[in-house]
Amino acid sequence: MVHKSADKKLLSELRSFLGDRARDGDFELGLYAKDGSVLKGDPMIVCLPTSTEEVQQIILACRRYDRPFLARGSGTGLAGGAVPVGDPVVIATAKMNKILDIDIDNRIAWVEPGVLNLDLSRELSPLGFHFAPDPSSQQVCSIGGNVANNSGGPHCLAYGVTSAHVAAIEVVLPDGRVALLGDLTAESPGYDLRGLFIGSEGTMGVATKVAVRLTPNPPEVRTLLLDFADVRDGAAAVSSIIANGLIPAALEMMDQRAIEIVEAFVNAGYPTEADAVLLVELDGLPGGVEHGVEVVRAVANRHQVGSVRVAADDAERALLWKGRKNAFGAVARIKPDYYLHDTVVPRGKLVEVLEKVYQIADAYDLIAVNVFHAGDGNLHPILAYDSEEKGVLERVQAAGRAIVTASIEAGGVLSGEHGIGLEKRDYMGMLFSAHDMATQDLVREAFDPDGFANPLKVLPSGSRCSDSFGQHVPDGAWV
């Protein structure tokens, strides 16, 4: 890969306060060209700040040299939100990884954006609390990334997504000012800038401190594994559990192919001959959990369940979850590349859309694997492929588009938790009118009129009046 020679003046200015934490080595830049998605960009300089002041100085320097910038957490995003396009300076927040304060009386922890999601919950655990959003990547994804993407996870079915668990955010705005959005009170005055910032994928500034809400650990947790000989029964059981007035802490589904792949990695005793399994978790006070288990059993029996396995202890529970949470990476066991979608459909349409996903994959000669948050209808169809195969990328993209179309036709949305990023921005028009998107752009503009923060993300080219840093996803962005 040949890089443009970095703007030496900007680099030396960044080095004046960052020292060797401002980088432009060819090998090093290559490492920040990608996130967890299939897209690849081209960073100009990589900065690794350790404080709000440094982030502010970086942004001010970028402004002086007319350079866009982009924040990056752990780089596990799946929609290309952290893929640098438009030759930006990458601000990697990984070194800002301190838990600053745990305030049990307020049920709040102040953390830096680079703190890893699971590290935070592990730190809180002896105190009897955790941070509720738990994306599958929770062992490595950062709180800053969770804020940028309004991340979910299996347990957000009962507990809600990141927005419900963040009270306040310190942000360096695209013009270099520092703002505190939200506060620790229940009704912070003025408009909800905090709520607007969460999920804005770094296009409204860079989060430098986050006040997260602490959720008490449930006194009782029960995890059940149900297997079904027909995926349709499994999906029907999902709707039925919810319709019975039960909101499990998590309600996850895996199809036959996913079960096989996952079992090869974890050896948790997943039934590889089943057509589908449901992983159901119930938590809370003992009576409610017991009642929930009864409801799930009764519903499962009505839907021809094969067997109901209740995890005997924490170790078994952890093993079952390890399988679920590593499913995406494990897909590489069948093909070296995968393309993952993240649409949400009404629960009642799960079977219909799943069947379409299989048909689409067949039509494009691809392998589809399904592991998903069934409880909230959040599908994660994975198309596994080998990028070395000739013409496969076109097929994968066409199939992806067909899946998104099918989901939206079923009354769904583009993304449940991964975000729009670079990957799905050109699909936004399938869900929103031109006027809807223009309104969204007005809102973004209030924070960043010149489009310096994470250019070319979220909204399609054309709907942003300030796309000064290039118009289209560059050719060859797919890897």
Add this chain to the structure above:
Amino acid sequence: MKNVPIDLPIPTEDLVSCVSCGLCLPHCPTYRVTQEESASPRGRIALMKQAHHDGVVDDEFVEFMDTCIQCRGCETACPAGVQFGSMMETTREALATQTRYQPWWARLGYRTLGWQKALRAGSALIALLQRFRLVPQKLGLPSIPIIQRPLVSSGNDVWLFTGCIMDAWMRDTHRAVQRVLESTGAGIAFPDKRANCCGALHVHAGLAPEARRLALRTMQAFPGDAPILVDSAGCGAQLKDYGHLLDSDAAREFSERVLDVHEWLAQRLDDLPEKTGLSPRIVVQDPCHLRHVQRAHESVYQVLGRYVEAVSLDDDGLCCGAGGAYSTFHPQIASDVRDRKIRAIEEIQAEEVASANPGCLLHLRSGGLEVRHPLEIVDGLIKKDE
């Protein structure tokens, strides 16, 4: 060095097996202490891809490869089953054979390990200096005897591998292991001096040809088909890998005979003497080469658990930073990684630490902890019972 041409012979299918999901990052000790993408398995694989594609490397690349401890914790964490260890070994071998990676003095140092006379002379010198208190205590070296009493075989049921540094510096550990093995009724055979270096450190350093030479020599020291037991996790992992390193049937047969000493004992728990008295609380450090490479760490708990209250660490088996010769060449990172481990150990109130690998044991001791080999602890408890 800048733009040095290189041919990185890693199969393409291995390189593309990484989908860069990042799940390895928190399980990588060097990423944990640096938060640098370049010090992570995902980053290092991306760099290998780049070097593989471009055919050139520079000092930056070498540095990123050289800071890997090769603990292989990433392999346990990787859902896709990426073979990081072998990719790193291939990369280092290519660097060592095609560039100026590993200068003459480092090569000489590694050479000494398999050269018994030189190692003995050097060790005797250290022993002498220790008597005059000229060796700083913080190095954590064991007290080395000036004159070594030989190890005496007691039968032919199993071999006990002796190795290089461990035999020169910690022969008493071998004696303790021998006593524990004998307590099950087994007779122990010791190999001759051809088994005085397994070549693990050479593979880590990219000096594979030297490692292959040592492997062939080591295999000759173990005639017959008795199990070959190893009380050093690093050596055991290497001996188990001879089949892959030499790619011969003889080597594969040899590797199949190799067991960590705890693995062998765990199958004979009933033959071990009964426990009496109190169980001390011991925190167990899982050596990476036992947990992530041999995947046999559970056997330590099974054996130790008969005599003590064995407590595991809640850190997913993150490396302690020893990494064979790593702590010598990268003292800062090694010490940062160790600090993390020590914090995890200190959070657990325990009387002592058990480590089944001499490298980890010495590294943790130099961090100020009381550490012994698990079977030395067992040996002490058996003796008291008699």
Add this chain to the structure above:
Amino acid sequence: MSRVEDIDQEVLEFAKIVGKSGPVTVVGGRTQWAVGGPPEPGTREVRAPAGIWSHEPEEMTVRCGGGTTLGELSEQLAHHGQMVPFDMPAEATVGGVLAVGHSGLRRLRYGDIRDFVLQIRHVDHTGQIVSSGGPTVKNVSGYDLCRLMVGSLGKFGCIAEVTLRCLPIPAITRWFTGILDPFEVHNQLYRPSSILWDGNRVWVCIEGVLSDVAAQAAIFDFEEVAGPPSLPAGGRLAIEPKGLRTHKQESDQSWIAEVGVGLIHTDLPAAQRHINDVNVSLMEELEERLNPNNRLNPGRQVLI
């Protein structure tokens, strides 16, 4: 029901009523009319469409007109054992409650009302319909304009249609009272729905299955009561939850506080709260873009 072509006739009609010009304000149930001050005299009053347009119990979502009253909504949902825990007067409208943004008494367990909003369709200052969010229970497609609309007092648009997430009605809802340390109650109980405190007496709402409610209530020396005390009708003062510990010494007025939430209900009108300059400028940038001529709810102030 997410794309433009699927927009209901009632919403299209409402857009025409709001129109393109002239000052306009949406009237709901007038239960919190005073918040933010009254609209300027001469402002045209309009009403958002009412009616429950779809409720699918399996989906646990409900789509209704902004003018639907909470009473009508609760009744419909209760048929299927579901609820939206807004806990506001029955005559309040869904759109009105969201525009004001105040959450009800059971926020301690169920969270803010803004977290129940899935999709909003509003009519903007140009008279055009804007959709934001999505109809499914989970969605991160595009910017979160729904959250921006909640608590914006109609300054950014007239809420025409709302899709909400529902919850099952708990098997048992019980209120208890006692003279206790409210912070101890908060620490000991697992996710109570509400803890109220007047500086002396504590009221607690516990919900769930009977055995759990009984076991939780047995932790303290509680006495069962019919419901919460009536709240002072004045203002709401939001402070950091732990600030309540010292509030008792600082206040001689009568008040009832939501423990764990940090909201104090008093007889006095709400005190003005300071917003720092950077935030004010961002909020003004938003107003300038979304309500450039101040024709939406003129006179009402979110930024005081």
